[in-house]
Amino acid sequence: DQQVKQNSPSLSVQEGRISILNCDYTNSMFDYFLWYKKYPAEGPTFLISISSIKDKNEDGRFTVFLNKSAKHLSLHIVPSQPGDSAVYFCAALPQGGSEKLVFGKGTKLTVNP
Amino acid sequence: GAGVSQTPSNKVTEKGKYVELRCDPISGHTALYWYRQSLGQGPEFLIYFQGTGAADDSGLPNDRFFAVRPEGSVSTLKIQRTERGDSAVYLCASSLSARPGELFFGEGSRLTVL
Numbered sequence: 001d002q003q004v005k006q007n008s009p010s011l012s013v014q015e016g017r018i019s020i021l022n023c024d025y026t027n028s029m030f031d032y033f034l035w036y037k038k039y040p041a042e043g044p045t046f047l048i049s050i051s052s053i054k055d056k057n058e059d060g061r062f063t064v065f066l067n068k069s070a071k072h073l074s075l076h077i078v079p080s081q082p083g084d085s086a087v088y089f090c091a092a093l094p095q096g097g098s099e100k101l102v103f104g105k106g107t108k109l110t111v112n113p
Numbered sequence: 114g115a116g117v118s119q120t121p122s123n124k125v126t127e128k129g130k131y132v133e134l135r136c137d138p139i140s141g142h143t144a145l146y147w148y149r150q151s152l153g154q155g156p157e158f159l160i161y162f163q164g165t166g167a168a169d170d171s172g173l174p175n176d177r178f179f180a181v182r183p184e185g186s187v188s189t190l191k192i193q194r195t196e197r198g199d200s201a202v203y204l205c206a207s208s209l210s211a212r213p214g215e216l217f218f219g220e221g222s223r224l225t226v227l
Contacts, residue, residue, distance in 0.1 A: 004155075034214045043117070043204055043218030044156065089155050093214040099144065100169060101214055103155030 003027045004092050006104035014112055019077040021107050023090030026071065030092040033066060034101070035075045038087045047088075048075070080111045115139065117219035119205050125225045126195055134190045134222045138207030145188050146216060147180055148204040156204055162188060195226045 005024045013019045023033075031052055036044035050057040050064045050073070057064050063076045077084055090104040118137040126132055138145050144163055148156035158172040162182045170180070177195075182188040192199055202223050206216035 006155075032213045041220065043206070043220050044216075045218070046215045049212065049214060091155075091214065098169070099146070099161045099210075100158045100172065101148075101156075101216070103157070105153065105155050 002104070004090055004102050004104040006090055006107050008107050009105070010108040010110070012110045012112060013080050015082055016079045019075075019080045019084065019109055019111065021075040021077075021088050021090075021109065023073045023075075023104055024071055025073075025092055027092070027094070028068075028071070029095045030102075031095045032093040033064070033073050034091045034093070035062075035064060036089040036091060036103075037084075038089065038106070044089060077109075080109075082111050082113050085109055085111050117205055117207055117217055119203075119219035119222050121222055122220065123223045123225075125227065127227050128195060128197060130195050130226075132192045132195055132224060134192075134203050134205075134224070136188045136190070136205030136219060138186065138188070138205070139217055142207035142209055142217070143185070144208045144210050145182060146206045146208075147188070147190050148206065148218075149201045150204055150221070151201045159190070159203075192224075195224075197226050200224055200226045 034049040035047040037047045038044040048062050066073045087106045087108050089106045091101045120135045147159040150156045160180050161169040165185045177193045179191045202221040204221045206218040208216045
């Protein structure tokens with residue numbers, strides 16, 4: 001049973017436009033939500049996170065939005081660049097001090113020049 | 114190097130054999146994690162060490178899997194009697210736990226069981 005779901009396996013956008021990656025979760029008992037980026041043959045790298053008590057966090061071109069009532073979060077990248085092409089994983093950290101990150105299946109983003 | 118180092122990067126073995134995968138975390142990182150990523154899936158938690166002790170091993174799929182971190186630095190993931198379903202990329206990560214969930218991953222060890 002997938003607790004963190006990324007329903008779009010892939011997304012293609014034009015350079016300079018906005019990329020919006022979506023993630024849904026089923027468990028209300030998550031403390032933090034995170035996005036990781038992964039290039040081929042490399043390990044995932046941390047991108048941005050948001051606490052469950054907030055609804056927005058911004059870091060440069062990357063913004064994460066959290067809608068707790070809908071159990072939905074999204075990652076906005078603007079403007080998108082070809083170097084952003086990668087697989088993006090949504091992840092969640094359970095409450096209670098757990099260190100057990102729960103990942104979605106990932107969305108492959110392609111930014112076309 | 115400054116990052117998490119994993120060896121071997123690729124391992125091909127036959128069903129039933131024993132395998133060891135090694136992880137050298139970032140110096141000074143007290144927390145160490147093992148995840149497994151199968152094709153088309155996200156990373157799946159296996160085990161978490163804080164120092165030398167396994168703080169949470171609830172993700173280990175069965176008793177064929179075992180991990181150690183005897184001196185609180187390097188860790189070894191051990192898989193006995195490998196099965197074809199064990200084929201995956203095994204990812205190691207470390208952290209200072211300064212920001213919740215912010216892990217530094219290695220490049221992974223790709224295990225193929227024939």
